[in-house]
Amino acid sequence: MRIVILGCGRVGAQLAKTLVAEGYQVAVIDKNSAAFASLGSDFPGDLVVGTGIDEDVLRRAGIEQAEAFVAVTNGDNTNVMAAQVAREIFGVPQAICRIYDPLREEIYRTLGLETICPTLWGVNRIQEILEQG
Amino acid sequence: MYIIVVGGGKVGYYLTKSLLEEGHEVLMIEKDPRKCASLIDEIGVNVLQGDGCEAATVAEAGMNRADAVIAVTGDDEDNLVVCQVAKQKFKVPRTIARINNPKNERIFRQLGIDVTVSSTELILSQIKQVIPAQSLFHLLTLRNVGVSFIEMEVPPNSPVLGRPLRELDIPDDCIFPLVIRGEGEAIIPYGDTVLQPGDQVIAVTYEASEGKIRQILYG
Numbered sequence: 001m002r003i004v005i006l007g008c009g010r011v012g013a014q015l016a017k018t019l020v021a022e023g024y025q026v027a028v029i030d031k032n033s034a035a036f037a038s039l040g041s042d043f044p045g046d047l048v049v050g051t052g053i054d055e056d057v058l059r060r061a062g063i064e065q066a067e068a069f070v071a072v073t074n075g076d077n078t079n080v081m082a083a084q085v086a087r088e089i090f091g092v093p094q095a096i097c098r099i100y101d102p103l104r105e106e107i108y109r110t111l112g113l114e115t116i117c118p119t120l121w122g123v124n125r126i127q128e129i130l131e132q133g
Numbered sequence: 134m135y136i137i138v139v140g141g142g143k144v145g146y147y148l149t150k151s152l153l154e155e156g157h158e159v160l161m162i163e164k165d166p167r168k169c170a171s172l173i174d175e176i177g178v179n180v181l182q183g184d185g186c187e188a189a190t191v192a193e194a195g196m197n198r199a200d201a202v203i204a205v206t207g208d209d210e211d212n213l214v215v216c217q218v219a220k221q222k223f224k225v226p227r228t229i230a231r232i233n234n235p236k237n238e239r240i241f242r243q244l245g246i247d248v249t250v251s252s253t254e255l256i257l258s259q260i261k262q263v264i265p266a267q268s269l270f271h272l273l274t275l276r277n278v279g280v281s282f283i284e285m286e287v288p289p290n291s292p293v294l295g296r297p298l299r300e301l302d303i304p305d306d307c308i309f310p311l312v313i314r315g316e317g318e319a320i321i322p323y324g325d326t327v328l329q330p331g332d333q334v335i336a337v338t339y340e341a342s343e344g345k346i347r348q349i350l351y352g
Contacts, residue, residue, distance in 0.1 A: 053210050055236055077186060080217075081210040088243050103188035104214070107221050 001025065002066045004092075006052035006082050007073035008035035011098070015070065020045050027061040030073075052082040055089065068094040076101055083113050134158070137199045137225075139185030139215045140206035141168045144231065144252075148205060149176060160194050186214045188222055201227040209237050216246045235271075242276045249274055269347055272335070279340050285350055289330040292352045299324035304345050307338035 001024050005012050008030035016028050016039060026045035030036060033049045050057030052071065063069065069086035071079035076099045083097035096114045099105040105117040134157045138149050141163030152159045153176070161176065162185040163169050169182040183190035185204065196202065202219040204212035209232050216228035229248040230241055241249045254270050273282040287293065293301055298309065312320040313333040320326065328334065336346055 053237075054234065055240075075210070077208070077210040077214040081213050084213075084244055085240055089240060101187060103222075104186065104218065107188065107218055111217070111221060 001068070002027070002062055003068045003070065004029065004058070004061045004063050004066045004086070006030075006069070006071045006079070008038065009072065009074060010038075011072045012070075013038040015072070016045060017043070025062075027066075029057060029061050051078075053078060053085060055085065058082075058085065058090065063090045063092060066090075066092050068092065068096070071095075071097040076104055080104070080108055080113070087113070134200040135195070135198055136160075136201045136203065137162060137185075137191070137194055137196060137219075139163075139202065139204045139212075140231075141165070141172050141180065142205070142207060144205040146172065146176070148203065149179065153179065162190065162194060186211060186218060188218055191215075191218065191223065196223040196225060199223070199225050201225065201229065203229045203231075205231040207233065209233055209241075213237075213241060213244065213246065216241075217244065220245060238271060238274060242274060245276075247276050249276070269343065274340075281338060281340055281343065283336050283338065283343065283346075285334050285336065285346070287328045287330055287332040287334060287350060290352070291328070291330065291350055293328045293350055294330065295327065297325045297327050298322055301349055303349065304338070304342040307336055307342045307346060309334055309336050311335040 003019055003024050004027045005016050006029045008028050016026050020026050027048060028045060029048045029050060029052045031051050036047050048057060048061040063086060069092045071082040073079055079097040083095040086092040087095040098116050099108060100119050102117055102120050105115045109115045136152055136157050136159050138145050138159060138161045141161055145161055149159050149161045159179055161180045162183055163172060164184050166182055169180050172180045181194050185191060196219060202216060202225045204215035206212055212230040216230045219225040220228050227247050230246045232238055232241060232249050232251045233253060235251045235253050238249050238251055250273060255272060269283045269285045271281055272284055309322050312322050314320055338346055
C-alpha cells in the first residue's frame, strides 16, 4: 500500500519511518531538501522536493497510486489545501490533515476531511492530568 | 454591499480603496501589524489586524453579514481557506479568490470557490509575443454558472479569416462581446464583422463550448 506524506518535520519523519518499517511504500514531500536528513541515509522510500499543493509535485510522489495521503506541514492552510487536492482531484481514499486551529479543524471535519487537531488533544490530555492530580 | 477583503498587500489595498470609492462598506483584514498601522493611516478605520483564516477573527469582522469575501493574499492556499471558511461557516454568498498558480483555477472551482482570478494568466494574456498560436486564456471564471471569459488571438492561418462572424457556426451559448485590433482599437463585433490575423477576441462562453470555439478559431 502506498502512502504519500507531505511535510518532513517531526511528525512526518517519524510517521514515514514507522510506516516503512511496517512494510508500506512511502513517499515524502517537503519543500526543503534539508528536512529529509531526519529520515536517515538508508530510508527506502521516495523523496520529493516541492510544494505539496502543486499537482505536478504530488504526481511525482506517486499520488495517483496512493491509498492514503497525510498532510503534516506546519501550515494549516497548506495541509488543508493539499488534503483536498488529494481527495477531490486525485481521488485518494484517505486524506488526513493536521490542523492546529480548532475552529478551522471543525469546519474541515464537517466538510468531510479526516483531521487531527493536536491543540485539542493537548488541551484534553492536560485537563485529564490536572483532574487526576 | 458589505465586502471583506483579506490581504493588505498592494492588490488588497487598491481593491479596498476602489470599493470604498464606489460606496461599498469594506473591511480589510491583514495579519502584519506594521502593514496595518500604515493601512489605517491611509484608508482609515476599515482595517482589522488578524488572520483572515481564523474563524474567531473573521467573526469579529462580521463575516456573517458580508455580501462578499475577496481573498487576495499572496498565497493560494491561504486564499482558498479564507473563502472556504467564509462559505462553510459564515454562509457568505460570494467568494472570490486570487490565484497565483494558474493550475489552481480548476482545483479552486472544484472545491467550491465562486470566482477565481488568476493574475498570472491576466498578465500573460497581455504579453503578445509570448502567446503561443493555439492558446486560449481564462480571464475570469464564474464557477456557479459555469461561464468563462476567455481571450484568444486569431492566428494567421485561422479558418475564420475572410468570413463574417455570422457564418462561423458559433455555438448558441457563447458570444464575442469584444475584439481588440492592432494597438488597441476596440471593436464590438456584429454578424458581418470579419476577423483578422492578430485580433484579440474576448469570448464569453459556457465551459462546455470552449472546445468548439477553439476549433472555430484554430481549426
